[in-house]
Amino acid sequence: MDLDALTGCLASSACLVTQTTSGFIIGMLLFLVAVGLTLIFGVLKVVNFSHGAFYMFGAYFAMTAYQFTGSFALAMLCGAVGTALLGLVFERVFMSRVYGRDVLMQLLVCYAFVLIFDDVVRMIWGPEFKSMGMPAAFQVMPLFIAGGVVPPYYLLLIGVALTMALILGLGLARTKIGKVIRAAAHNPGMVSALGINTGLIYGGVFALGGMLAGLAGALAAPVRSLTPGMGFSVLIESFIVTVIGGMGSILGALIGALLIGMIRSFGSLGFPLFTEGLMYLFMVIVLVARPTGLFGKEVA
Amino acid sequence: MTELQAGQAAAVPRIETQSQRTRYRDLLIALAAFVVLASLPMFFGSKALLDFVIRCSAFGLFATSLNLLVGYTGMISFGHGMFFGLGAYGFGLIMQRTGVPVPVAFVATLVITTVVATAIGAICVRLKEIYFAFVTLAFQMLIHSTILSWASLTGGDQGLRGGIKRPVFLGIDLSNHVHLYITSCALLVIGLLLMRQIAQSPFGYTLRMIRDNANRASFIGIDVWRAKLTIFVLAALFASTGGIIMALFVSGAYPEFAYWTISGEGIFINMLGGVTTFLGPMVGTVLLLTLNDTVTRLTEYYGIVLGIVILFFAVGLRKGLMDFVVEWFAQRRDGAGERAP
Numbered sequence: 001m002d003l004d005a006l007t008g009c010l011a012s013s014a015c016l017v018t019q020t021t022s023g024f025i026i027g028m029l030l031f032l033v034a035v036g037l038t039l040i041f042g043v044l045k046v047v048n049f050s051h052g053a054f055y056m057f058g059a060y061f062a063m064t065a066y067q068f069t070g071s072f073a074l075a076m077l078c079g080a081v082g083t084a085l086l087g088l089v090f091e092r093v094f095m096s097r098v099y100g101r102d103v104l105m106q107l108l109v110c111y112a113f114v115l116i117f118d119d120v121v122r123m124i125w126g127p128e129f130k131s132m133g134m135p136a137a138f139q140v141m142p143l144f145i146a147g148g149v150v151p152p153y154y155l156l157l158i159g160v161a162l163t164m165a166l167i168l169g170l171g172l173a174r175t176k177i178g179k180v181i182r183a184a185a186h187n188p189g190m191v192s193a194l195g196i197n198t199g200l201i202y203g204g205v206f207a208l209g210g211m212l213a214g215l216a217g218a219l220a221a222p223v224r225s226l227t228p229g230m231g232f233s234v235l236i237e238s239f240i241v242t243v244i245g246g247m248g249s250i251l252g253a254l255i256g257a258l259l260i261g262m263i264r265s266f267g268s269l270g271f272p273l274f275t276e277g278l279m280y281l282f283m284v285i286v287l288v289a290r291p292t293g294l295f296g297k298e299v300a
Numbered sequence: 301m302t303e304l305q306a307g308q309a310a311a312v313p314r315i316e317t318q319s320q321r322t323r324y325r326d327l328l329i330a331l332a333a334f335v336v337l338a339s340l341p342m343f344f345g346s347k348a349l350l351d352f353v354i355r356c357s358a359f360g361l362f363a364t365s366l367n368l369l370v371g372y373t374g375m376i377s378f379g380h381g382m383f384f385g386l387g388a389y390g391f392g393l394i395m396q397r398t399g400v401p402v403p404v405a406f407v408a409t410l411v412i413t414t415v416v417a418t419a420i421g422a423i424c425v426r427l428k429e430i431y432f433a434f435v436t437l438a439f440q441m442l443i444h445s446t447i448l449s450w451a452s453l454t455g456g457d458q459g460l461r462g463g464i465k466r467p468v469f470l471g472i473d474l475s476n477h478v479h480l481y482i483t484s485c486a487l488l489v490i491g492l493l494l495m496r497q498i499a500q501s502p503f504g505y506t507l508r509m510i511r512d513n514a515n516r517a518s519f520i521g522i523d524v525w526r527a528k529l530t531i532f533v534l535a536a537l538f539a540s541t542g543g544i545i546m547a548l549f550v551s552g553a554y555p556e557f558a559y560w561t562i563s564g565e566g567i568f569i570n571m572l573g574g575v576t577t578f579l580g581p582m583v584g585t586v587l588l589l590t591l592n593d594t595v596t597r598l599t600e601y602y603g604i605v606l607g608i609v610i611l612f613f614a615v616g617l618r619k620g621l622m623d624f625v626v627e628w629f630a631q632r633r634d635g636a637g638e639r640a641p
Contacts, residue, residue: 047430047433094611094615097615098614098615103376103429103430103433104370104376104567104571105614107376107378107433107567108567108568108571108610108613108614109610109611109614109615111564111567111568111610112606112607112608112610112611112614113607114607115603115604115606115607115610116603116604116607116608118603119601119602119603119604119607120604122601123601236437236438236441236560239434239437239438240438243431243434243435243438247430247431273449273450273451274445274446274449276441276442276445276449277442277445277446277449280438280439280441280442280445281442283435283438284423284435284438284439284442287423287427287431287435288423291426291427291431292431
């Protein structure tokens with residue numbers, strides 16, 4: 001425990017800015033993964049335990065695309081589209097078979113894929129740590145805000161994530177597709193009776209969730225190291241985010257992700273060895289106070 | 301006395317004698333199983349076989365105790381492995397630090413487990429289905445990260461090394477391989493027998509009722525929260541015993557014992573063997589460990605093979621092996637019954 005470092009940081013504006021930025025990017029990456037998780041849960045009523053694998057695939061797809069084309073934009077696109085397709089196939093072929101069955105079955109199918117996907121990545125890209133490297137366009141002088149260092153890439157990352165949050169929030173609330181998705185979450189039988197292909201909606205939502213996780217992985221690839229199994233810690237953290245924010249709530253995912261980001265960022269100063277423990281502790285406190293999470297509705 | 305009461309009075313003793321008979325039968329089966337297991341070293345000198353049975357005892361106790369939660373009460377715990385890890389670390393630490401006799405350390409570990417499980421359970425059992433699964437998972441990870449970060453006590457990611465001293469007690473020397481083997485078998489058989497008693501007791505039937513309809517159980521005056529907490533703590537005790545056997549076997553404890561994959565494997569073992577029969581998880585344990593040993597010898601891509609087997613059971617068979625066997629027998633018996641007259 002190092003509380004002096006924490007209070008020292010809180011007193012200096014430079015450190016405050018640096019830590020807040022780092023908290024923001026942790027939070028934003030987590031948000032992209034968690035919002036897919038929460039969306040899939042809200043509509044399909046399954047918990048995608050293999051969601052972390054999509055994050056991992058997004059990162060690896062982006063790295064490979066970047067190595068071949070050298071284009072950063074194409075790498076992001078590859079990461080997002082590749083995982084969206086993967087999500088669609090995974091949902092149609094496997095997950096659609098376990099809807100309505102007990103939670104145990106759904107967890108098991110996902111658990112099987114966590115094992116399989118990790119080994120597939122190990123087979124294709126090898127077990128060692130990989131790194132994509134920062135694209136040339138972002139290898140410029142970092143910005144200095146109030147004495148704190150902020151790399152421009154971080155701003156892009158935060159911008160993309162916030163844009164996604166906005167598109168999702170507005171898309172679900174205002175557009176026709178958004179309404180259909182919300183209706184399918186509420187009463188799939190009725191939606192299908194009205195002549196709407198619910199299978200397509202389910203596949204689409206799963207693909208969307210996969211895409212968001214893939215995008216998070218692709219965005220994280222330049223600033224994190226890539227390894228098989230990298231998805232799992234992200235998965236656990238995004239579970240914490242969704243549980244804190246409330247299952248099925250997009251706003252909850254955003255707030256939860258930012259809270260966890262800040263806890264991780266500032267916690268690593270004050271409690272360097274117990275940062276992860278802090279997150280679990282926070283989750284427990286939230287759950288004891290509000291079992292359905294901060295923004296969750298009572299599940300019947 | 302009304303007619304109804306008179307009928308009940310006559311019926312009650314009969315049920316009691318029947319349950320007593322089942323109890324004697326279970327006791328006999330347990331004794332026979334123990335005698336068979338204990339006499340194995342006399343016929344087979346192979347150390348690998350004994351090692352296999354010891355590991356089966358550790359994981360079997362763990363998986364069967366998980367079934368008390370998953371199969372009997374419908375509580376899908378994804379963090380049951382934390383008690384396995386707690387048992388291993390608790391026992392290892394007590395033995396290393398204090399040097400008390402083995403039985404004292406054993407009891408002390410179980411006391412610690414009771415305290416921890418009561419605290420964690422009190423928070424978790426209020427939650428339903430998927431929230432329960434997550435929160436138990438989170439607690440598992442909390443314990444895992446505590447083990448990793450509290451390096452001065454637990455040895456961090458290196459695990460508890462330097463071996464566990466095992467002083468002789470009552471003529472039992474646990475550093476002797478055969479003695480360790482017999483002790484594990486005894487713990488396994490006693491553990492299974494106790495869990496069977498719990499499952500067949502009125503309390504066990506209360507648990508089944510909570511699984512099937514918690515609201516109705518609550519209406520007839522059952523304190524659901526207390527019943528769930530009780531079985532959560534009881535299951536933790538048996539999982540902890542499994543951890544103790546594991547710690548004795550490897551003479552140490554490693555962070556992997558408290559990692560979430562242990563819980564995942566426990567769930568998978570239950571699935572593999574089947575949750576509807578009492579011995580299903582035990583069969584699943586033997587299957588998984590055999591599979592584990594064969595696959596790791598053949599390929600380094602263990603995950604792919606295990607994943608495909610899981611998919612086969614979850615999507616293909618849709619039930620565990622023992623469920624399958626029991627149904628097959630039932631069908632055969634019914635089929636024979638139809639043909640007979």
